[in-house]
Amino acid sequence: MKDLQKKTLIKDIYNYDYLSRHSIYFERSLIFKEISGDFKERRPVIVEFGAFNSLITHNVIEESEKAFLFTESFHAYEFMKKLNKKCKLFGDNVNIKLYSLDLLNVVNECLNQINKKADVIVVGFGLGSRISNLTEFIRYIYSWLSDTGVLFISFYNQDYFDLINSQNRKANKPITALYSRLGYEKKKDSPLLKNYKSYSVKNIKTAVLKSFKETDIDIYTYPYLSGIIKINEYDRSVLDEIREADKNHAKQGKFGQFIYAIAHKKDEEVKNESSKNEELIIFLEKHRILYYEKKDHFGPDSNGLLKSLEGEDDFLKDTLLLKTVVLYKKDKGYSSEKEWIYIILPCNYSVNYSDSKYALVPENVINGKFGQRVISPVSIFMLKEERADSQYDNLFFSYRDSITTNYILVTGSANKGVIKLKKDDFFALATEMGVKLENQFI
Known part of the structure; x- marks a missing residue:
């Protein structure tokens, strides 16, 4: 044989x-x-x-x-x-x-x-x-x-x-x-x-x-x-x-x-990812935010993440996945992170911005800084709270009124797992973190 x-x-x-x-x-x-x-x-x-x-x-x-x-x-x-x-x-x-x-x-x-x-x-x-x-x-x-x-x-x-x-x-x-x-x-x-x-x-x-x-x-x-x-x-x-x-x-x-x-x-990459997720959970608990976590589901982008959750009907019921898009002003360049603009929006929407004024921060730069592909808004909130300067002041919400579900989904800090939050709790946290509406950015 x-x-x-x-x-x-x-x-x-x-x-x-x-x-x-x-x-x-x-x-x-x-x-x-x-x-x-x-x-x-x-x-x-x-x-x-x-x-x-x-x-x-x-x-x-x-x-x-x-x-x-x-x-x-x-x-x-x-x-x-x-x-x-x-x-x-x-x-x-x-x-x-x-x-x-x-x-x-x-x-x-x-x-x-x-x-x-x-x-x-x-x-x-x-x-x-x-x-x-x-x-x-x-x-x-x-x-x-x-x-x-x-x-x-x-x-x-x-x-x-x-x-x-x-x-x-x-x-x-x-x-x-x-x-x-x-x-x-x-x-x-x-x-x-x-x-x-x-x-x-x-x-x-x-x-x-x-x-x-x-x-x-x-x-x-x-x-x-x-x-x-x-x-x-x-x-x-x-x-x-x-x-x-x-x-x-x-x-x-x-x-x-x-x-x-x-x-x-390598093992150390996995350990770092786990510690980042633990930090995010501690942040939510500190702000008394109720959450539900799925540890074994994640994807390299929004589509992959949602695909990985297929079959989790109870967890997905009445939810919408949020993402964060990072822009920079063309006349400033993307090398200065203080000039970056963070826009939170539903995963099935695109940011409406002027091509002549703004551009997306390159993916390899984003990966190097956050270690994420689907950037969690909560990760940005956590970083903003940790820093005393104005690096994360350019926070905006796009298509907020289109969110009609009672729950939202965000990724874990290292794209390891997904977290479910009440929409009202998330909105309250976003307000506390100084997130502005998109028209203030446009």
Whole structure:
């Protein structure tokens, strides 16, 4: 049975070119090393996107408590389901799912099984470059990780392509050895190429994976030498030596054809989130505000948060979720936090402001300051009370009259959980904190 499994799972890989095959094997080795090192005491929950094109988790599926294999190929999905039924290709711990890259669909079907429980999430085979809204994708992925979870994600490396293009221009040669896994046809207007976006090593840590600390992200690039030579001009023994040199250089180099990022969610992040939530609860109790708390439901944005609460009908009854939008004056810039403008409003509304005068504070700046995506108004109130200066005086309420429910929802301080308050109690607290109506801002 194991021989049958092995032959079936890697059959398609042998139809790939040399670089593709060995890139997949390299990805598999990274995942195996990560799991064998971090999960010695228990069996991990594994999630892989783009499975059956490469099955990066092939070597570790049997070691998992549960594995969720998502494929967007209907043909691959049907084939693997039939094969699994016929010859029991996978154990009972493996779930085969058909999906699109719209993660809300995944949330609907599998939320309770993977939310905050996924120990390892794999986005392999360069799939990170195919995701159109990568920021939103990473938000959801981060929320699914367990307290010490690991994200493995791979991208096409812009640094590699820039280097090759530069060398070819200097030598007055056509582009070669590029995009082999994409079936690149040496055409800049290739429709297939337009579906992919390459990233540089520099911006992976600072921009793409900004939910994680830079120190908790390991970067590999692979392959480099194998990607700039003509494979058919060398015999197998030489190619093997070059491939081993690429592996040895993967951790230190930056010009490999693909970027592999391994990002760790650390224990201290979880502890910090818990302490922030405790501070918020203490603040509410200090002001004698009655509250109801759901600790295990949260999302990376308003839609995700509400989706995570589906099925909690009693808790959601007669409620409306509030959010906080942060603006800055264009003539002042966003570097001065004292000039920021905080506007509280229902989650299904947008702030009405003049584009010529105001702009949204960049998301990475907000994340760095608050550690939140859906900023809780109560978090702002708490910060205002802690400070003696005027940093949080620019507080406004938008669409207040549209709130007809008797209860409102706000997120916890670190997007961990959601809190339900009486509307009248919240309005009284907002008045005490000096929140002004929107027309005073406009």
